[in-house]
Amino acid sequence: MKVWTFALSAGVLLAQHSFTRADIEDGSRLYSNTCAACHGANGDRVSGVDLMHGRFRRAATDDGVAAIIQKGIPGTAMPPHALTDFQAGSIVAYLRSVAAEAGSVSGTGDVARGKAIFEGKGACQTCHSVRNSGSLVGPDLTDIGAIRRAPQLERSLLDPDGEILAQNRTYRVVTREGTVITGRLLNHDVFTIQLMDAQGPRSFQKANLKESGFVEKSPMPSYQGKLSAQELADLVSYLVSLKGIQTQ
Ligand code: HEC
Ligand code: HEC
Incomplete structure (x- = not known):
């Protein structure tokens, strides 16, 4: 097998196409939905590939x-993926951004203490479930550790409205007829918007919409200032440990 060394600077593609923070979020979402099943949240699950x-x-x-x-x-x-140049580029930009932030990974807490905070002081089960225990108001977190990394998890606790995790922000469209549909944004291009709601994936022509956009506020409260740094680290470690039903 031919072995390549990484020769060009990390910014080449980013500079050429200038991926914005929002594009990188899209890349992150595409990665979680399309690649993480094989490559893992940390990109190292396929042996020999990092x-x-x-x-x-x-x-x-x-x-x-x-x-x-x-x-x-x-x-x-490694299968082919029907993605546009821009989508594939946004995934690469995401992989680059993770490489660039390496070293900032937390998750040095105590898993058992984190679980106690999740079920107790944090009252996370008011909205989330883990392995069928808890509420379904928010996303199920049973395998959150397999699809999100510690820094992302920490950000979703401190800044639920923040830019980084657009994945779960509720997106809202209003049709010309006045029907309001909310769901998770799957994809969007110049002409169409794809949403996932309780009925499954749905596609809308932008021309037929009166309004569209993210719902500004997450229903999830920020835990900034409500948990100590140690409690936060414990909680993040617990979330990182949630890798699905089979492995628990
Ligand atoms: C069905 C499982 C599967 C899926 C889905 C998948 N990959 Fe892979 N990928 C692999 C395997 C296995 C390899 C290793 C192939 C080899 O070299 O033998 C690989 C190799 C790669 C490589 C080459 C790594 C290197 O060091 O050159 C890249 C880049 C890559 N995948 C990116 C992705 C991205 C990005 C996605 C999502 C869009 C994705 N893969 C989706 C299984 C998968
Ligand atoms: C009032 C309801 C509510 C409470 C309480 C709540 N969450 Fe959330 N949470 C949500 C909703 C809704 C989302 C999806 C939208 C978003 O990301 O903000 C979410 C998103 C998340 C995510 C991101 C999921 C992903 O796929 O990236 C994590 C992680 C998370 N919550 C963890 C927690 C933890 C840990 C607690 C307790 C300390 C908690 N949440 C408390 C409603 C809640």
């Missing part, structure tokens, strides 16, 4: 990585 440290065996440039994402790697389990 997607989040800025070095790729089979690609020397960001555009090369984007091409792998789109075309797959024939003869291996």
Whole structure:
């Protein structure tokens, strides 16, 4: 097998296409939905492959990585993905942004104490469930540790309205007829918007909408100032430990 070394600076693709923070969030969402099942939240679940440290065996440039994402790697389990250049690029920009923030990963807390805070002081079960225990108002967190990394989890606790985790922000569209539909934003382009609501994925022509946009506030309260740094670290460690039903 040909071994490539990473030759170009991390910013090449980012600079060329100038991915915004919002594009990188889209890339993060695409990664979670499309890639994490095989590659894991930390990009290291496929043996010999490490997607989040800025070095790729089979690609020397960001555009090369984007091409792998789109075309797959024939003869291996890496499938092709029907993504646009921009979408593939936004995933690469996301992988780069994770590599750049490496070192800021927390999760140095105590899992058992974190679980106690989750079920007690934090009252997280008012809205979330873990393995069928708790409420379904918010997303089920049974495998949150398999799809989100510690810094993202910490941000979702401190700043639920923040920019980084657009994944779960409620998106709202109002049709010309006045019907209001809210759900999770799956994708959007110049002409269409795709939402996931209780009925499943739905697509809307923008031309037929009176309004569309994120609902500004998350129903989730911020825990900034409500938990000590240690409690926060414990809670994040507990969330990181939630990797689905089978592994618990
Ligand atoms: C069905 C499982 C599967 C899915 C889904 C998948 N991959 Fe892969 N991917 C693999 C496997 C297995 C390899 C290793 C192939 C090999 O080299 O033998 C791989 C290799 C790669 C490589 C090459 C790594 C390197 O060091 O050169 C990149 C980049 C990559 N995947 C990115 C992605 C991205 C981004 C997504 C989501 C859009 C994705 N993959 C989705 C299984 C998957
Ligand atoms: C009043 C309801 C409510 C409470 C209480 C609440 N959450 Fe949430 N939470 C939500 C909703 C709704 C979302 C999805 C929207 C968002 O991300 O803000 C969410 C999102 C999250 C996410 C991001 C999920 C993802 O897929 O990235 C995490 C992690 C999370 N909550 C953890 C917690 C923890 C831990 C607690 C307790 C300390 C808690 N939440 C308390 C409603 C709540």
